[in-house]
Amino acid sequence: MNPTLALSLALVVVLAACAAPVEPGDGIGQDGTTVPDGPVTATSADPDATNGSETPGRDNESAFDPLGWENGYWYNASIDVDQSDGLSAAELDAYVSRAMARIELLRGLEFLEPVGVRVVSRENHRRTVAEWTNVTEAERVWNDQVWEALFVVGEDRDVTEEFAVLFGSNVFGYYDPETGDLVVVTSDANPAIPTGTLVHELVHALQDQHFDLERADLQGATQDQQLAVDGLLEGEANYLMYQYLARCGQWECVGTQASGTADGTRPNDGLLYTVLQPYSDGPVFVDALVQFGGWEAVDARYAAPPAATAQIIDPSAPAPEPVGYTDTARNGWERFDAGKNGTDSAGEASIAVMFWYQARAYGAPVVDDRALFDVSARYDRYNYTTTPSDGWAGDVVVPYRNPAGGEHGYVWQTKWHSVSDAIEFRDAYLSVLAEHRAVQFDGTTWVIEDGPFADAFRVVWDGRTVTVVNGPTVESLDDVRPDLAR
Known part of the structure; x- marks a missing residue:
């Protein structure tokens, strides 16, 4: 399974x-x-x-x-x-x-x-x-x-x-x-x-x-x-x-x-x-x-x-929008054959938990960690609505590997209902990187130097889309997603 x-x-x-x-x-x-x-x-x-x-x-x-x-x-x-x-x-x-x-x-x-x-x-x-x-x-x-x-x-x-x-x-x-x-x-x-x-x-x-x-x-x-x-x-x-x-x-x-x-x-x-x-x-x-x-x-x-x-979360929400993704990896980097044709989708609920978990486990100032338990609707037990996850329209997570070097990375491409929704997600995501002591390498690139999430990250905002590229080094980011290279 x-x-x-x-x-x-x-x-x-x-x-x-x-x-x-x-x-x-x-x-x-x-x-x-x-x-x-x-x-x-x-x-x-x-x-x-x-x-x-x-x-x-x-x-x-x-x-x-x-x-x-x-x-x-x-x-x-x-x-x-x-x-x-x-x-x-x-x-x-x-x-x-x-x-x-x-x-x-x-x-x-x-x-x-x-x-x-x-x-x-x-x-x-x-x-x-x-x-x-x-x-x-x-x-x-x-x-x-x-x-x-x-x-x-x-x-x-x-x-x-x-x-x-x-x-x-x-x-x-x-x-x-x-x-x-x-x-x-x-x-x-x-x-x-x-x-x-x-x-x-x-x-x-x-x-x-x-x-x-x-x-x-x-x-x-x-x-x-x-x-x-x-x-x-x-x-x-x-x-x-x-x-x-x-x-x-x-x-x-x-x-x-x-x-x-x-x-x-x-x-x-x-x-x-x-x-x-x-x-x-x-x-x-x-x-x-x-x-x-x-x-x-x-x-x-x-x-x-x-x-x-x-x-x-909201029964009136529209169906998710397609998120077009083109694989451009090079220099030995490739998508996995395993799991859902190599891609996944996190979705609004998982993104909401992501930001709550960063607040609860690491103290990241992205959401109030008490808000998960603040519910008013009958039958509801937990609250999965957060500012940086609300407005989700679609996303695709694409894990990558480089078999020759035994290295791994991913591309996470998200789409939002409005430009302001996309900016809220980007800003909250950058706050998460900061809480994990990420050092900014250039305008779109950050490096977490130690800890369980130590890696290089490129965060690119384009209208209603925010794309995160991950790899073990800054150089690997250029190979995992060349069209977003420096």
């Missing part, structure tokens, strides 16, 4: 850091998950329209499968489930089946087949993550250049290993489209399954049964597209999870004891908050679709998935 595609695995995982601190106005679900305050409007047939004390009769049980009934359980059935000592097979069946029935009502879609549940140890899960991140050396180095361009993972770290830590140590569970099973990751001998985790992953199973999560157009051809598609998938899963938990005041919900499902290993914050963007902005995006056109509007986006995180 290509390591950047590990981001697409965000569509089937719930990270431990997904739950934000409790904020004023929030309620708490019975399993401790934060629930946005405010009324919840049913967007399908009202789940509470029938009398919860009655179970409609049926003459032919094999043909009986209405919304709100699954595997013998109505959505409002009382079940005897105590997770304090783990879950028996009967308890798990009741817990999962009733949750499926409730999700059907909230979403207005029928589960087409049962969903299995597997429990795996943290150790076994890490072995699975190792398979997810098993890539060629060329793919590994290619991806290192992409994240180095974002100043998130420097030359002293391997981004594939950093993702292995993120996904290996901070996952509650995930849905596996290959088997159709929900996988619970735990270090407990008798694990409890939080209601929020169960509902979130069951929604992914429902998505898979109706829309096929392994479809090519739901994978995303670039990092930005992957995150954008995840905004739809994770957005719907979190949105329905919030709807479900908010009803726990009306519905009987299963309590959850504390369960040690993550080992507490802290991942790279830049990677973490990039991966979390779909979980945060996605529910707001889905809510906007539902309010505008009901669940039919959400269904329509499966036929035409979002193309950029800019559209998840």
Whole structure:
């Protein structure tokens, strides 16, 4: 698997850091998950329209499968489930089946087949993550250049290993489209399954049964597209999870004891908050679709998935503009064959995290690092709008290598909606270079002499375009992108 595609695995995982601190106005679900305050409007047939004390009769049980009934359980059935000592097979069946029935009502879609549940140890899960991140050396180095361009993972770290830590140590569970099973990751001998985790992953199973999560157009051809598609998938899963938990005041919900499902290993914050963007902005995006056109509007986006995180951050944002790129490298410098035909796209969300991370980790005066946690929209958990990333219209990241010298570099070409947007990005980027003690070599060229991002940089502004050329030396910049040479 290509390591950047590990981001697409965000569509089937719930990270431990997904739950934000409790904020004023929030309620708490019975399993401790934060629930946005405010009324919840049913967007399908009202789940509470029938009398919860009655179970409609049926003459032919094999043909009986209405919304709100699954595997013998109505959505409002009382079940005897105590997770304090783990879950028996009967308890798990009741817990999962009733949750499926409730999700059907909230979403207005029928589960087409049962969903299995597997429990795996943290150790076994890490072995699975190792398979997810098993890539060629060329793919590994290619991806290192992409994240180095974002100043998130420097030359002293391997981004594939950093993702292995993120996904290996901070996952509650995930849905596996290959088997159709929900996988619970735990270090407990008798694990409890939080209601929020169960509902979130069951929604992914429902998505898979109706829309096929392994479809090519739901994978995303670039990092930005992957995150954008995840905004739809994770957005719907979190949105329905919030709807479900908010009803726990009306519905009987299963309590959850504390369960040690993550080992507490802290991942790279830049990677973490990039991966979390779909979980945060996605529910707001889905809510906007539902309010505008009901669940039919959400269904329509499966036929035409979002193309950029800019559209998840702001549902009214236009589609990204093409960024024309011509390879002019010389003297042994060449593009990688690995990864998305040798190119990638960072996108607005990753650029926003880039500037936030520079402020948080290095003190760069580019954005207020507290702004990431300053949110006002219902369902939102983190704020991915920053001045230097707002106005993004498109970008392409092109990693390069010089096999003879064992050297690496990249070109990052960005396009903005206005000249002023481009200037704001350029000025913020130059502030990042300054914070890393870059020395100016000439009018467009800077050199970071030491540290994990030590390299030469050329930053060229041209109207709505800002291009960054990177290489190990000033001379290499002329070879990586000759048309921007001194």
